[in-house]
Amino acid sequence: MPTFVYMTRCDGCGHCVDICPSDIMHIDTTYRRAYNIEPDMCWECYSCVKACPQFAIDVRGYADFAPLGHSVRVRREEEKGTIAWRIKFRDGTEKNFLSPITTKPWGRDIPKLAEVPGPNRELRDSELLYSEPKFIRFDDGGLHTLEKAGLAFKAGVYY
């Protein structure tokens, strides 16, 4: 269905409804549990699968081209900063993968720009963005310009 929800695991918390980019995870009014209301608008992005605290959501590949009997399961752990995958093939083969998702405690090193020293007039009138010219140059020069690079614009076919 692309994503589907196991009846016995879902407790209707709605995390998947909250996160789905396609607005297709909804709560069934009779069962008070989530389900995919529009499988052909599901990208198999796994946002809901990763967000489900009960591991109640899984994916069954698109019926157009994916035979039954496979599974790709995931566990994303924000505190640990990792994501673990287990792929099971139709023929039983298994593959496991583990990747980092962040190198820093969540959000700690993202600046609050309302609190940093504000730009002066000169900076406002320049072409620089916040934190520049850091990292945009190999040498000590400022921002790249056409002039410095010896470039000019010419209209039409030049080659």
Place this chain on the structure above:
Amino acid sequence: MAYKTIIEDNIDVLVVGGGLGGTGAAFEARYWGQNKKIVIAEKANIDRSGAVAQGLYAINCYMGTRWGENNPEDHVRYARIDLMGMVREDLLFDMARHVDSTVHQFEEWGLPLMRNPKTGQYQREGRWQIMIHGESYKPIVAEAAKKSADKIFNRICVTHLLVDDAKANRIAGAVGFNVRTGDYHVFKSKTVICAAGGASNIFKPRSVGEGAGRVWYAPWSSGSAYGLLIEAGAKMTQMENRIVLARFKDGYGPVGAYFLHLKTYTQNGFGEEYESKWFPELQKLVGKEYLDPEVSHRTHRPIPTCLRNHAMINEVMAGRGPIHMVTMQAFQDPHLEEVGWENFLGMTIGQAVLWAATDVDPKNENPELTTSEPYVMGSHATGAGGWASGPEDVSPPEYFWGYNRMMTVEGLFGAGDAVGGTPHAFSSGSFTEGRLAAKAACKYIDDGKAHGIRVSDEQIERRRKEIYKPLEHYKVYRNEVVAGDVNPNYITPRQGLSRLQKLMDEYCGGVTVGYMTNEKLLNICLKKLKVMEEDLEKVAAKDLHELLRAWELKHRHRTSECVTHHTLFRKETRWPGYYYRGDYMKLDDENWHVLTVSRRDPNTGEYTMEKAPCYHLVGDLEDKALAELKEREKAGVAADH
């Protein structure tokens, strides 16, 4: 109807769409406008919205200027040749000179960028691409946006931009509805940064059942960037420049890391190299300036993406399919095998699901490739979008009208897919464009350009009625039939989408016609789109979810109309492999080395088309080296290898 009207007033910078462009805009706006009111309106949840919702395994636009790898002009030249010359080089240069600062910030924020153990520099996948563990790319940039924005409105489907009733052609905000509560939201703002998405699903996809969800670009990319801009009367550019992707079959898993890092390659069903044999004929159509395999072998110059598509399409049509990606050698190396799989898990999980389901292990067999249905967007190897001003210190006069990334409507800015002529921005470039637009928007306000904006109650009320019409329409007519969706008075959003996809596919160069169209077909296409517009007045929505789909459909329809006008206007085949004008099969530099620009009059619905000059950067080193090479060839001297 009992839905409330919620007015958010006195906004300085309204960001429409919280994807990579929008999060970049919101983040940066706070620096240049520390006391300004910054608001994001997003139709999903910014933690997982936009094209990067499921993550990325690579950042495809990074210069490495800091390490002397590339300069901005190198990237301009690359994007130029890949798009067969048709790009906005001022915007590209500007994006490229800033993009590294964006990428380095991502690393500081915690995005895991892989390092080359030998050099300590970022791990290159290709000349422009670096490899990342980007599962949480979107939540990380969303965090940055949250730290900067005053308010974030999730689940607001923005349907229209508001225009100033006091001064013509000036922006005044946006309106939409809450997908959950149904409430009507009015955002009154001095500036708007349109960072909504490009369009999937306007051409009939190869998979038409459940698999229709596995489109290459996200199914929620509903062309709203274009729907919103066109309706507001902004000029558009290069809308004919749709893209077709060569990808792993059915799952549309990415091939970039496979080609560039794993060094896999393609062959036909008989195990033969096929690409080069199509090039001599193709060269006669496009000219040696655009396709010169010899030069491409010896320099950094790539063979344009569309031309490689052309070879694949023709090889399959000649009966020598399927095309395979030769993975069996590379995948014997356990490290490369891991990279291959994690590449999918990081950004196209559906491809891993498919290979698991079909027992395809690329170590034991070479997987199939195919060419996709066309997509309309502006940040991959294609450059559809709004006609935006460039930066003051770079842009030629025709490309500059006051503020960087400002559209032809005052106070309306763009980023990401919304900006035309800037292909190869990808995630990092889109975020950077958002930053550039945000700085310019703040300057626009500080310069006093947003004084005296007035939004009439009439405009707000008119939009409100328009927005909820599909719900009303359903209520009025649903009981005329016993049950089901067949009704003589309306169509559902899904039925409308199928109609749009079928007509765009058959008349505007979709996959079932081998990407072929011509003047006659395009005129029929326009006629059918016009009739469809009448029927869209009768689209019915049974609930708020369908109302969301109804408005996505309207944005897709408007996008399609603009694409068709542009395709009709450009009387040449500029990008064989993306689409073909059967009546003008050759590339025609004499008449069409120009950018196409359109404007739809919001009052009459009439389109005006014009040609804008295409400027190129000249005078840099590689440029000279290439010229020298040609000189030597002309002189008959054998070039050294």
